[in-house]
Amino acid sequence: MSVTDLGEGVEITFEDGKKQITPVVLGADGYRSVVRRAIAPDHPYARYAGYLVWRGLVEERTLKRPVPWPSDGGLWIEIIDGYRLVAATLPGRDGSLVPGHRQITFAWFDVHKEQLLRRTGCLTLDGHIVGSLARGMIDESVRLDLASRARAIWPEQWLEAVLTGISSPETLSGAPIAEYKPEQLVRGNLAILGDAAHVISPMTGRGLLTGMEDASTLAQLLASRNPKGSFASVLSSYEQARLPFIQGLVNHSMRISAEYRRRAGG
Ligand SMILES: Cc1cc2nc3c(=O)[nH]c(=O)nc-3n(C[C@H](O)[C@H](O)[C@H](O)COP(=O)(O)OP(=O)(O)OC[C@H]3O[C@@H](n4cnc5c(N)ncnc54)[C@H](O)[C@@H]3O)c2cc1C
Incomplete structure (x- = not known):
């Protein structure tokens, strides 16, 4: 699929070769x-930030013992040997906050998997x-x-939940973290959010919140649009309203990532 701004509208070309003209995309x-890719053809892709996040969501009732952590949520963060673990208790699927009936979520940041990703x-x-x-x-080997x-690094408190999350291919996922700093959000009748x-x-x-704010800003501007004015x-x-904050936020993200990579030795 591709999109091309034609000045008076946008042409969308679908995978099957069909085309459609629309006022705005x-x-x-x-x-x-x-x-x-159409807005920034010279700068179209997000770059790897140098680490991935292993994520799991575990039913507490599948563990031998409940996680000794308050029922009212909270977040636990630790860095050991350059790895970082963020873990928390969540309500069970039925809304229960009772230890033994909750869900345990974890995000394990890992700077050592570049070869695996390649x-x-x-x-x-x-x-x-x-x-x-x-x-x-x-893979099982991973x-x-x-x-x-x-077993070597994470504390007893979260270890069983993490091991349970890792043991099943159906609960574990690995998200490589990427970063993209836009130079523009708009080209003619095209915009991204x-x-x-x-x-x-x-x-x-x-x-997620930043994306919601983009959508809200765009919706308000479109709702108050002069019907005789152009899209x-x-x-x-929209670009003027959002771009400075977005660029600052990506700079902030890049600083946090650099600091994590430095501490992790990656
Ligand atoms: C590990 C991890 C943890 C995160 N934690 C947080 C957090 O704690 N708080 C937070 O605010 N954010 C968090 N985020 C970020 C958040 O998940 C994203 O910012 C958010 O999901 C982006 O939403 P989106 O709708 O812009 O994009 P996406 O969620 O990627 O949705 C894009 C949609 O477009 C569809 N699509 C793609 N191409 C086409 C096409 N050609 N035609 C039609 N549809 C198409 C896709 O199928 C998808 O449904 C996290 C991200 C990761 C990876």
């Missing part, structure tokens, strides 16, 4: 956005992220290696 199509085709030779280690895609590392516009580290805790001028106002 708003690309909320994620970190590998095709709309971004081998699995997630990371290109020139450092762009083009895929992710989705559930069901992670999971065994993680389990052995977990959300991860299509900016990709940042989850350590900022701000990716391109509305999109240009």
